[in-house]
Amino acid sequence: MLLCYKKTPVKINPSFILASVSKNSHCIPTMRTLSTTSAYKPALAGKLYQKQPEVPKLPVPTLEETLPKYLKTLKPLLSQQEYESSKNIVSEFQASEIGQKLQTRLSQRAAEPGRPSWLEEWWNDLAYLGYRDPVVPFVSYFYAHKDDKKLRSQTKRAAAIVHTALKFWTSVVNETLEPETIKNTPLCSNSYQYMFNTCRIPRKPSDYPVQFDPALNPKITVARNGIFYTLPIIVDNKPLSIAEIESQLNHIVAQADGLVAPKIGIFTGDYRDNWTDNRKLLLDASPENKALLTEIESSILLLCLDNTRPLTQNEHSRGCWHGDGFNRFFDKPCQFIVFENGKSGFLGEHSMMDGTPTARLNDYILKETLADDFDTTSLQVRDNLLCPEPLIFKTNTPVIKALNEAANRFNHEIKNQQLSTLTFYGYGKKTISKQFGFSPDAFAQMLIQLGYYKLHGKCVPTYEPAQTRKFARGRTEACRVVSTESYAWVRAMEDSSIPVSKKVELLNNATTAHTKYVSEAANAKGVDRHLLGLKLSVKPDEELPALFKDPAYSNSSTWQISTSNISSEFYTSWGWSEVVPNGYGVAYSVNSDCIQFNITCLKNEYNLNAAALCQAIQDAAIDTRDAIVKNGANSAKSKL
Known part of the structure; x- marks a missing residue:
């Protein structure tokens, strides 16, 4: 209202x-x-x-665009058996009559005259105004x-x-x-x-x-x-x-x-x-x-x-x-x-x-x-x-x-809230982009992944918002940060037997994959908003498709790391809370000569530690820099 x-x-x-x-x-x-x-x-x-x-209306991706991408995001989070089960469920949904019906309904909703965005009312209520x-x-x-x-x-x-x-x-x-x-x-x-x-x-x-x-x-x-x-x-x-x-x-x-x-x-x-x-x-x-x-x-x-x-x-x-x-x-x-x-x-x-x-x-x-x-x-x-x-x-x-x-x-x-801040002065946006040759945002996201892996020994569903304001009434789309490429890199970084050249190669693969997903999400070609729209298009008298009952659907969007990047030279910190009881909120800024992190989490039975994650991310930043510098030195020597 x-x-x-x-x-x-x-x-x-x-x-x-x-x-x-x-x-x-x-x-x-x-x-x-x-x-x-x-x-x-x-x-x-x-x-x-x-x-x-x-400014165009928010488009509706096709099932052929979304579902394969969705499966790809599940792979690093599931066992092989779990992945095969989810793969079958996704295939059945794509070929099913109900899948096509839901896609048609969503497309019709998007095309309604006078409706700037098919998502706006749903999202404002579910994410914010209906939040209690x-x-x-x-x-x-x-x-x-x-x-x-x-x-x-x-x-x-x-x-x-x-x-x-x-x-x-x-x-x-x-x-x-x-x-x-x-x-x-x-x-x-x-x-x-x-x-x-x-x-x-x-x-x-x-x-x-x-x-x-x-x-x-x-x-x-x-x-x-x-x-x-x-x-x-x-x-x-x-x-x-x-x-x-x-x-x-x-x-x-x-x-x-x-x-x-x-x-x-x-x-x-x-x-x-x-x-x-x-x-x-x-x-x-x-x-x-x-x-x-x-x-x-x-x-x-x-x-x-x-x-x-x-x-x-x-x-x-x-x-x-x-x-x-x-x-x-x-x-x-x-x-x-x-x-x-x-x-x-x-x-x-x-x-x-x-x-x-x-x-x-x-x-x-x-x-x-x-x-x-x-x-x-x-x-x-x-x-x-x-x-x-x-x-x-x-x-x-x-x-x-x-x-x-x-x-x-x-x-x-x-x-019950923990909060810890970190300002890492080892390098910033200028060094990351000009000397290291990486996207500053993707690089910072990989530091968060490596820091979490150092502290907890695993990778968990991670969210980064991509703004969709290039569309009418656009707000955000979820970028699923964890990928097969990011998972391969964090494991390699903690394995001393893997040469630094391979680690830097894997980092390049991970940041490239991340940048690609962010770009697609900003163009309304992500996974989460489309799947939400399909789910909300199910009528009350219809059975919920197996896709939305699959544990992988809810687990992969339970953001145990919720991140966001607002980079400004005028702030010393910024942030918000975790979004799930067993998760962290990680706000970060990649500024010219430093990277800032603000980390929050609850004091509860999950035993998370905001200060410890700050330290782990700082260690990740140092390890990553050392690998890049050492690889550069080795490359220079090989040319002599």
Whole structure:
């Protein structure tokens, strides 16, 4: 369910905003002004969306394309007997009447007029909106920013980040932001409409997003000490300057630190069904609470001013990932976190947007604010600015009880999470591509495979997302990392009897195979989304085909290693959680002169160890470099 009804194009610029908001907009909005926060739909006609007509629909691969590829991905994961059994099942499905019927149904769904993507509704619900565990730690992702040596004050750096983020917001709402392309191929811009002035709303059995008119909601939400404030960005027909934002944030910190009030943000870190029930409790406790929730939900973004001072990289990462759970509203798509020592980061709610648009947002902010010539001089602060008032929620005994229970559940989940970070300075993208001659992404993936094999003595199903935004409403396709080539290489690397020349040859085979799969997946020629579409095309009164009952089908897509690559010179770390109880979450960045890894896993009966995997990956990086260097030296000698 998408609450998007408004059809009138809205352009955000100072004159439009100033004409759309009250001259008293620096005061906390009343119920009457809140009634203008209507559901909203962008015009989708500006520069940001100008190439949308060129973006094709997501295609449906043929059975002849998918099924042989699927079998190939099973081979390194199964015994010979298991593989032969799965091979027979796949062959029977391909030749069966039901297999052809499901393919036809899926193709017909894809061809329906007015349906941009055959996958979108299914995927958004199954992967995100219908997911009932807490979004933090299990779904949302974080970026830990590089330090800004010019802006060590919490409120000064926060003001700079907000001011620059609002410039990006304006370009998104005005639809003047340059659309993205890859090799002159346009990417779908649809997800940008869910970046600002939107919120995820809990509901059973599936959540839903709401969008608010940005012209009527030129404000941000600020969180401090678990208390939320609305901070309008326009006062007396003039946007706030960096110095004025800083001044307002100083007022908020001073007031919030001496204030005792219900910290309702912890509700958003709970299981989604619990949050659904507790949201009703909160709304029933007082009619004022709905207006206060709407204030947060309709705001441009959330700024979290934490009262902690993380020092180590692990502390910084954890602060950005989850914090204490109170000083957050986890349902907002964009949350910037700034700590008392000036460190900062970002937390993204994942349901309607993947990481590439928010990475662009954060890179935009950090490229500008970290620049030596970024203007941090203090400007005059108007003396008529009113201190923002806190959003104080009315509670009763059931709400207080629910808050305590939600906090206990949140703390239990966070306590069970391991997180460890690694920055390997031995080499980076320049060396991997120019000196070693490998794809940086494929190379990093092989390091993860070798590290896991060193630690656990086996290879397990591994996921890497390939973005499919070259198609309308495209999100991701799964790249199955483990291949016969990668498996041969990791075993060879741990076998001292195999010459380095052979090891480097096998590494070349493994990275080539991986790059090929990623390219195919980005062109919607992967395995997993097509098989999912076929499975979902089975009618309720039809028997599920043997293909989907085969243990190999579920086991091969149970991602015991879930990976993703967002490479940016502006982050010290980024990441999210594992996706299965017996698995690791491995976020990595291949930067110019280093490779960063953030590894998460649970503390449970599977005895996984995030710190140990970091060490194993570092050992893998050293061993791989040594093999390449030694092979190069041997090759040079042979030419003498």
